[in-house]
Amino acid sequence: METNPSPGKTFDVFLSFRGEDTRHNFTGHLSHALRRIGIFNIFKDDYALDKGKDIGPELMKAIEDSQYAVVVLSENYATSSWCLKELAKIVECMGNSGRIRTIFYHVNPSHVRAVKSTDVEKQKESSFWKALKEHAKTPSHSKDLESWRNALFTVANQSGDPIELNHTDEASFIEKFVADISREIGASIRNMDDLFGMTSRLLQLDSLVLGSVATNHVCFIGIHGMGGIGKSTLAKAYYKKMSHKFHGSSFLQNVRGVCKEQANGLVNLQEQLLSDILKDDFKHIGYSEYGKDMIRSRFRHKKVLIVLDDVSNLDQLNDLVGEDNWFGLGSIILVTARDESFLNSGNYTIYRAESLNPSEALQLFSSKAFRSIEPPAKYKDLSEQAVENASYLPLALTVFGSYVRSKVKKIESGSYSGSKEMKNEWESALLDLKNFPNMDIVEKLKISFDDLDENERHIFLDIACFFSGFDIDYVTEVLKCCGFKPLIKLLDDLTEKSLLTIQDGGKLWVHDLLKEMAKKIIGGEFDKDQRHRGSRIWDTEELYKILEVEEGMDEVEAIVTYVDETKEYSFEALSSMKKLRLLKIAADFRPQGDGRYDCDGPELSKS
Numbered sequence: 001m002e003t004n005p006s007p008g009k010t011f012d013v014f015l016s017f018r019g020e021d022t023r024h025n026f027t028g029h030l031s032h033a034l035r036r037i038g039i040f041n042i043f044k045d046d047y048a049l050d051k052g053k054d055i056g057p058e059l060m061k062a063i064e065d066s067q068y069a070v071v072v073l074s075e076n077y078a079t080s081s082w083c084l085k086e087l088a089k090i091v092e093c094m095g096n097s098g099r100i101r102t103i104f105y106h107v108n109p110s111h112v113r114a115v116k117s118t119d120v121e122k123q124k125e126s127s128f129w130k131a132l133k134e135h136a137k138t139p140s141h142s143k144d145l146e147s148w149r150n151a152l153f154t155v156a157n158q159s160g161d162p163i164e165l166n167h168t169d170e171a172s173f174i175e176k177f178v179a180d181i182s183r184e185i186g187a188s189i190r191n192m193d194d195l196f197g198m199t200s201r202l203l204q205l206d207s208l209v210l211g212s213v214a215t216n217h218v219c220f221i222g223i224h225g226m227g228g229i230g231k232s233t234l235a236k237a238y239y240k241k242m243s244h245k246f247h248g249s250s251f252l253q254n255v256r257g258v259c260k261e262q263a264n265g266l267v268n269l270q271e272q273l274l275s276d277i278l279k280d281d282f283k284h285i286g287y288s289e290y291g292k293d294m295i296r297s298r299f300r301h302k303k304v305l306i307v308l309d310d311v312s313n314l315d316q317l318n319d320l321v322g323e324d325n326w327f328g329l330g331s332i333i334l335v336t337a338r339d340e341s342f343l344n345s346g347n348y349t350i351y352r353a354e355s356l357n358p359s360e361a362l363q364l365f366s367s368k369a370f371r372s373i374e375p376p377a378k379y380k381d382l383s384e385q386a387v388e389n390a391s392y393l394p395l396a397l398t399v400f401g402s403y404v405r406s407k408v409k410k411i412e413s414g415s416y417s418g419s420k421e422m423k424n425e426w427e428s429a430l431l432d433l434k435n436f437p438n439m440d441i442v443e444k445l446k447i448s449f450d451d452l453d454e455n456e457r458h459i460f461l462d463i464a465c466f467f468s469g470f471d472i473d474y475v476t477e478v479l480k481c482c483g484f485k486p487l488i489k490l491l492d493d494l495t496e497k498s499l500l501t502i503q504d505g506g507k508l509w510v511h512d513l514l515k516e517m518a519k520k521i522i523g524g525e526f527d528k529d530q531r532h533r534g535s536r537i538w539d540t541e542e543l544y545k546i547l548e549v550e551e552g553m554d555e556v557e558a559i560v561t562y563v564d565e566t567k568e569y570s571f572e573a574l575s576s577m578k579k580l581r582l583l584k585i586a587a588d589f590r591p592q593g594d595g596r597y598d599c600d601g602p603e604l605s606k607s
Helices: 025-037 057-063 081-094 109-116 120-125 127-135 141-157 172-184 198-215 233-247 254-260 265-278 289-300 314-320 356-368 375-391 394-407 419-435 441-450 456-469 472-481 486-497 512-522 540-549 572-576
Strands: 011-015 040-045 066-074 100-105 161-163 219-224 250-251 303-308 332-337 351-352 501-504 507-509 557-563 582-586 588-591 597-600
Touching: 011 025, 011 057, 011 081, 025 066, 025 172, 025 486, 040 356, 057 066, 057 081, 066 081, 066 141, 066 172, 066 419, 081 100, 081 141, 100 141, 100 172, 109 120, 109 127, 109 141, 141 172, 161 172, 198 219, 198 233, 198 351, 219 233, 233 250, 233 303, 233 332, 233 375, 250 265, 254 512, 254 540, 265 289, 265 314, 289 314, 303 314, 356 375, 356 394, 375 394, 375 419, 394 419, 394 441, 394 512, 441 512, 456 472, 456 486, 456 512, 456 557, 472 486, 472 507, 486 501, 540 557, 540 572
Parallel strands: 011 040, 011 066, 066 100, 100 161, 219 332, 219 351, 250 303, 303 332, 557 582
Antiparallel strands: 501 507, 588 597
16 A cells, blocks of 8 residues: 655644534544544544535645545535535545545445446435435536546545444444554654754754764763753654664653652652663662662663653752663763753753744744645735744744634634635734734743633643643543533644643643743733632642631632642631632652553542
8 A cells, every 4th residue: 555645744634524424423533532642733624514615725735735634424425515525635636545544434335436326226325426416406516526426436446444333333443543544654643854944953963962972882962942942842853763773762751840740750750761661670669769779770781762851950860860871882861951051060962952944933833824834925924923923933833823723713613704704814813923022932822822712721721730741531531520521622622722732642741831821820920811810729838828828719729739748737728719629639649651640648539
């Protein structure tokens, strides 16, 4: 099977489906499952398919810019001229390349092939043949009928995946299907090497590593730069490219946050490091000195690749990667950090991460805002201004672009009609981004939060303050208990707006700068927005203070934190928190291999 799509595609998967048939059941679950395994660059036209309007150039462009297409053929698929035009474009672009996966949802493939049959009995059994017959009555459809017929016949003759009514376990089907397509795509996330300056930066990093390896037993590289500049993205791209060349590898994400937010954060990270490289062949660690001894003794003859993402002080380095005699010949230790000073105190070669250049930045922004690597000519000047206001930082460009894109969701959902309204929404959003050149980057990012509805705001703040790095199934169960519905759509919306990502086999992640923004919102640091001030408590000292003085109780909605087991606490004051919907107090949050977090010690829960 030919499965070599062109590099640099904007989307991994284009989902084509009949909304009224499968949007809220099968296709919704399929989209969610794809995102869970890391295929979250999906173009899923949620609403416009049912409106009967002409398929727009933006949608055509999205098909051209997709590596694969998944076509869900359901009973009423062919009744939509939009679906048929979409399918014809998919076949035109991908044809017999092996990049189209067809799912026959409660549909017999022979009924689809019947669109070219001359057998009257077969025609009578085929809802697809009948739908084309109805379209033939519309003069404006006559010129397209043959291409629609050919497209349906083409996908029906390719090997497809049938789902039989009352016979197929849809959950098992989806699990197998996403595993298959993930293997076809070739990775759990989109290959970034050919996108937005990644290739040149990887080459620079490769050169630095080779120079260091030539003169050192073990290579220590520090990637230094401000928050949001792309340090973690570069480190992850290098890790994915190189990890198979080592005896063992480990990517420790959010070192700063784990050490700050977990009582035994460093010990937990040591355990994760040992588990990643030794698998199950190690004992649990009680304290950090024992962890250091174990890392040194077990790794000294192993060639390993270790990435420590977002390190904030020298103690973290000393406890996790220590000295070069801890590791075998040819090992590479890669550290990302905002502060260069503690890297200079060790044997680190420094790679200084730089912002994207204007051309790369405009491509990244446009890919999010317009689903194209170039903005429409009419909006080029405004787009360039938005890119400049983002300081060419990848995180800000991604969030700003997603903000512009979110504005046209109103058109797709039917709130507006026609391209004029879409252009007005684009222009309005771009003007919004032009109006805050003097704010710091965290304050600028808040524009994306302001555009959320109330449920989305609550969920984003909960995840940013409490659950970044947690398994999505665990977080979903917690949020369901708080009454938030429909969660799959809400999480998809936050992902599309680039406020969270789903990575590493189904973990939710919020970027550090976005977490900083969320906590500033809770702290009331934005003068015009005090609605969420004091609504969440994650800091142990803040909890002690509130329990002691019994002030600020009225606004508290959620508490997730750990406590010192050696101290005594009185939790009677919690009964005065009338808005409290989520309460989780434990001795420690400990990451487990399945992505969940065990809570040791006392625990209270309320929902």
